Amino acid sequence: MSNNQIQLFDTKSRKLQIVESSDGKSLRIYSCGPTVYRDAHVGNMRTFLLGDLITRLAKHSGYQVKFIQNITDVGHMSEDFVEDKILAQAKAEAKDPYEVAKFYESRFHQDLKSLNINAADLYPKASGCIPLMHDLIKKLIDTDHAYVGSDNCVYFSAQSYQGYGAISGNRLDALKPGHNFEYTEGGAKKFHADWALWKAAAGRTQMIWDSPWGPGFPGWHIECSAMSLHYLDEFVDIHLGGIDLRFPHHENERAQSNSSINNEAVALWVHGEHLLFEGRKMAKSTGNVVLVSDLISKHLDPLSLRLCFLENRYRSQMDLSWDSLKAAHLLIQRWRDKTATWAKDKSLDKKQAQGFIDEISADFSADLDTPRALQKLRSIEKAQTLSDGVKYEIFKCVDDLFGLDLLKPSLGKGxxxxxxxxxxxxxxxxxxxxxxxxxxxxxxxxxxxxxxxxxxxxxxxxxxxx
Ligand SMILES: [Zn+2]
The missing domain is CATH 1.10.10 (Arc Repressor Mutant, subunit A)
Structure with a gap:
């Protein structure tokens, strides 16, 4: 436990902000989770690691944490994709869409485990939260923030929310009509930047639900508002996601949530940057997709991926390569061998060790300066002025922040x-x-x-x- 104040960069205010528990009891954290129609690649894992680093640090600093991450298993439509991704994959695999979602959800949990990413307190699924979304949509209609279009879809009225654009800097008057916002709606929307909260089934037969507006399915953005407000008791201290979710997903979520509670619903918006692999964007279309299972099949410790991520600030774009993964694999092995040797020295200057442990915690607390914290570990490893017992104590205590299993036997001995x-x-x-x-x-x-x-x-x- 340390007394560091944790600072994180808030995308909305564009400043470092001190993390605080708004109810004085626990830190309420929400992270946008995966859409479970395929395996999450290592770029997605970088974003998911962000939630783990923050929750580990918060717990290390003495906070109680309540961490929720959603599973999108229905209705995810992006701007360039007009077909439901899960239904499309179910068709391709000739399977029931729920089976597809269940399969990839379990793979997602396996990947998290491989990377020592601690489980969230709850993983609510979109398909299990339809009544929550209905309640929220009804509330937004009643307060004139949403309306039923001529196509029986329910739309959020972007102009009804004055603060639109604060996260992304996109102003409504600058968003051009004609931009493909989510759906081709055939003129049912009142304003080009309005978005669907509920989509009418319109011929779709799978993954649809009855609603006060007829059978249909939810839009993607309403899912995160409904779940974060419900499960975190109407306020989020830290909201996480990849930088690509900043607009429109988080902008729309903020408009919905704030309109619902008539107040700011999120204290800090924290975004993780993109990952390149061997200098290229990771994308299925270019065949440049690397999965956690690819590392395992090359006999690389999956935690080498975690170490590579820690070598970079979460807010910087980073370029991952097989060479850096191999180097990280060897470093983890070397540190595990050393801790096994250092453990034999039972002499310990606790105060001296604590000084280094506090310095490393302070690096994490400074907007997750993990590269600096790793640099400290390297110096401690080499320091001739420190006893083996002190080195062991430091590595043992900071591993709850790094999550590299530094006390495990090295892999070659597996x-x-x-x-x-x-x-x-x-x-x-x-x-x-x-x-x-x-x-x-x-x-x-x-x-x-x-x-x-x-x-x-x-x-x-x-x-x-x-
Ligand atoms: Zn989300």
Missing amino acids: ELTSDAQSLFDQRQIARNKGDFTESDRLRGLLLKVGVVVRDSKDGQSWEWLI
Whole structure:
């Protein structure tokens, strides 16, 4: 526990702001979650890590945290995509859309686990919160912030909310008519920048619900307003998401939520920047998509991805590469080996260790200056003036912020897959018999599955090829 004030950059005020619990009890955090129609790529994981870093830091600093992340499993329509993504994927996979959503949701949770991203307190699903959305839409209609269009869709009236544009800097009078806002609505909207809160089914037969305005399905933005207001008791201390959600998603969410409670609903808007991979934008269309499972199949510790993210400020665009992932993998291994050695020294100057722990917490509290915090770890590792016991204590205590499992045995000492273990055992038998031709053949086979074998006077040993 430390007494650092946590500062984060607020996109709306464009300033660093001190994080505060508005009810004096807990810090209420909301993060936009995945749309579960495909695997989240490592760029998405960078945004999801942001929520984990902030909740870890808040807990380390003594806060109670209530953290909610939604799962979009229906109705997500973006500006350039007029078909529901989950229904389109269900069609492509010839599966029930709920099955598709369930499958990718479970993969999402697996990926979070691989990256040591602690689970949120709750993951409400859009499909499970339809009544909440109906209630909010009714309230917005009753207060003249929304209206039913001639196409039986319900639209939010952008002009009814005076503060529109504060997050993104987009002013309503500057938004040009003709820009494809979410849907082609055939003239049912009163103003070009209005957006749909509820879409009439209009021939769609799956993933639709009855409503006071006829059968249909919710728009994407209303989902986050309904869930954040409901689950966090009508106020959000920190609202998180990727920078691409700043407009229109967060701008629209803010207009809806603020109109509903007649007040500012979110204290801080925090956005994570984009990720490039090998210098290029990550996009399915260009084939440049990397998943957490791709790292695992290359025998890279998935936490090497976490370490690479920590090497960069969350607000800077970063360029990830296989080389940086490999370097991070080796660094994690080296630190784990060292902590295992340092643990043997039982002498400890607690006060000295605490000084370094506080400095590292302060780096995290300064708008998540994780590169500086990592630089401190590197200096501590090399410092000749610090005892092994002190180094162990520091690494042990700050790992709840970094989340790199620094006290685990290093990976090379982990387990082989059963196939590789069998080849490794056969090679031992060949060596015992002096059959070096067979031993070399088996070494080649092991190399093909990513295992490097070394021989020494103590026998054969192995490590992953990375
Ligand atoms: Zn959202």
